[in-house]
Amino acid sequence: MWAVADGMGGHSGGDIASQLIVANLTELPFHQDLDQRSKAVRQCLRWTNRRLSQELTVTDDHPGITGSTVVALLLEGNRGVCIWAGDSRCYLWRGRRLYQLTKDHSLQQQLMDTQQISRDEAGAHPAAKALTRAVGAAPELTLGLLALDVHPGDTFLLCSDGLYQGLGAQALGNALGLASPCKVLEDLFDVVLRGPARDNLTAVVIRA
Amino acid sequence: MGVVYRARDLLHEQYADPDPYLAVKMLSEAFDESADASALLYSEFALMRRLHHPNILRPYTFEVDAAQGRAFITMELMRGLTLDQLLCERPLGLPWPELKAIAVPLLDALAYAHSRGVLHGDMKPSNIMLSEEGLRLFDFGLGLAEEGPTQHLPNLNRERLNAWTPGYAAPELLEGGPLSANADVYGVACVLYELASGKHPFRRLPATQARDARLERGLKAPRNLPRRCWPALRMGLAFEPRQRRISAAQLRDALGDVSPWW
Numbered sequence: 035m036w037a038v039a040d041g042m043g044g045h046s047g048g049d050i051a052s053q054l055i056v057a058n059l060t061e062l063p064f065h066q067d068l069d070q071r072s073k074a075v076r077q078c079l080r081w082t083n084r085r086l087s088q089e090l091t092v093t094d095d096h097p098g099i100t101g102s103t104v105v106a107l108l109l110e111g112n113r114g115v116c117i118w119a120g121d122s123r124c125y126l127w128r129g130r131r132l133y134q135l136t137k138d139h140s141l142q143q144q145l146m147d148t149q150q151i152s153r154d155e156a157g158a159h160p161a162a163k164a165l166t167r168a169v170g171a172a173p174e175l176t177l178g179l180l181a182l183d184v185h186p187g188d189t190f191l192l193c194s195d196g197l198y199q200g201l202g203a204q205a206l207g208n209a210l211g212l213a214s215p216c217k218v219l220e221d222l223f224d225v226v227l228r229g230p231a232r233d234n235l236t237a238v239v240i241r242a
Numbered sequence: 243m244g245v246v247y248r249a250r251d252l253l254h255e256q257y258a259d260p261d262p263y264l265a266v267k268m269l270s271e272a273f274d275e276s277a278d279a280s281a282l283l284y285s286e287f288a289l290m291r292r293l294h295h296p297n298i299l300r301p302y303t304f305e306v307d308a309a310q311g312r313a314f315i316t317m318e319l320m321r322g323l324t325l326d327q328l329l330c331e332r333p334l335g336l337p338w339p340e341l342k343a344i345a346v347p348l349l350d351a352l353a354y355a356h357s358r359g360v361l362h363g364d365m366k367p368s369n370i371m372l373s374e375e376g377l378r379l380f381d382f383g384l385g386l387a388e389e390g391p392t393q394h395l396p397n398l399n400r401e402r403l404n405a406w407t408p409g410y411a412a413p414e415l416l417e418g419g420p421l422s423a424n425a426d427v428y429g430v431a432c433v434l435y436e437l438a439s440g441k442h443p444f445r446r447l448p449a450t451q452a453r454d455a456r457l458e459r460g461l462k463a464p465r466n467l468p469r470r471c472w473p474a475l476r477m478g479l480a481f482e483p484r485q486r487r488i489s490a491a492q493l494r495d496a497l498g499d500v501s502p503w504w
Contacts, residue, residue, distance in 0.1 A: 081330040089368040
């Protein structure tokens with residue numbers, strides 16, 4: 035299992051939320067069966083959501099509003115499962131084509147879905163980047179879930195918005211086609227950090 | 243406010259202790275600048291040290307890392323499920339025999355702490371664990387001693403730093419009132435109601451908002467709770483402290499068949 039969690043900006047404790055998600059996922063016992071593992075990950079994320087949204091001790095100075103995105107990828111043999119909340123993404127590079135496996139839980143995506151407008155039009159909304167789902171943001175958490183067949187040589191990229199916002203599909207594809215996952219990461223980070231890089235970046239590259 | 247790590251005692255390990263693990267609690271970095279942070283942690287340790295009950299977490303030592311100047315408590319390492327985890331796995335609540343097996347030791351632990359003059363101050367599902375060795379109540383970080391030798395130790399000054407968990411704090415705490423055994427009873431009653439029904443008694447609202455919305459009028463007995471136990475639990479959920487005329491020991495007896503409470 036691989037995961038990326040990105041603490042929500044503008045809220046205190048986003049760093050704590052993302053660390054808690056990863057720490058709790060790390061503690062999960064290993065299940066050989068992919069379906070069981072997927073169920074355990076979803077259960078763990080729902081529990082972490084409860085911890086963050088209902089169980090935190092708060093003070094006047096720290097009102098306890100906190101949350102984090104998460105995207106997790108589970109692979110076993112020729113099967114894979116992607117689980118996510120928020121706008122951290124999972125991409126798949128297969129046969130020299132780039133697929134975005136996750137659909138952002140953001141206002142921009144919601145506007146595109148409900149009002150049938152283009153990405154650019156929706157992006158013009160002043161709160162376009164606001165998340166509609168995140169771990170810890172609301173008492174109930176509905177996770178995105180995608181099951182897929184995995185082919186030999188498939189390359190997956192899990193990343194925070196800080197990475198993909200600074201890159202077009204062309205740049206992503208160019209990097210993901212490189213020989214080793216380490217080189218892919220180096221290339222992606224180099225490209226983004228040469229630009230304005232207004233946000234922090236986190237990414238994991240997995241080759242099946 | 244606190245952060246707890248799982249740690250290995252290297253000395254114990256050297257002597258081939260098969261289980262050299264323990265828990266280390268320190269205050270989070272946000273409190274590093276606070277002059278009385280160590281004193282607060284010591285007060286928590288001193289409170290816990292007064293309590294000898296099988297269902298209350300045992301502290302081992304209070305120490306200060308001289309190099310870092312940071313205080314920490316070492317404690318028994320628990321392995322198991324906290325009640326908030328259990329509630330996620332059992333969203334419809336627990337059947338009565340399972341609920342009773344949690345409620346009685348939990349209330350016994352709280353009643354015992356109260357009998358020793360120690361208040362918990364932050365009763366909530368994530369501060370209660372079903373460990374391999376039975377139920378454990380822990381985290382007395384917001385607690386204080388009403389009486390006895392530890393009452394003069396520095397406690398969390400609620401006038402300076404008012405800390406609570408919104409869904410489980412009694413309304414008088416949210417309004418700046420002092421901590422009392424009665425306030426602990428409100429918190430534990432919310433936990434028990436949730437275990438019985440899978441739902442928070444007041445739609446997860448802070449008690450003051452629930453009271454203003456008069457949600458107590460719609461409060462129904464959880465299906466999994468025997469009817470004879472409901473009057474006692476309901477009294478524990480009273481918003482008005484003067485109406486909450488039931489102690490943790492009385493609630494334990496009402497739920498544990500020891501004696502009729504009404």
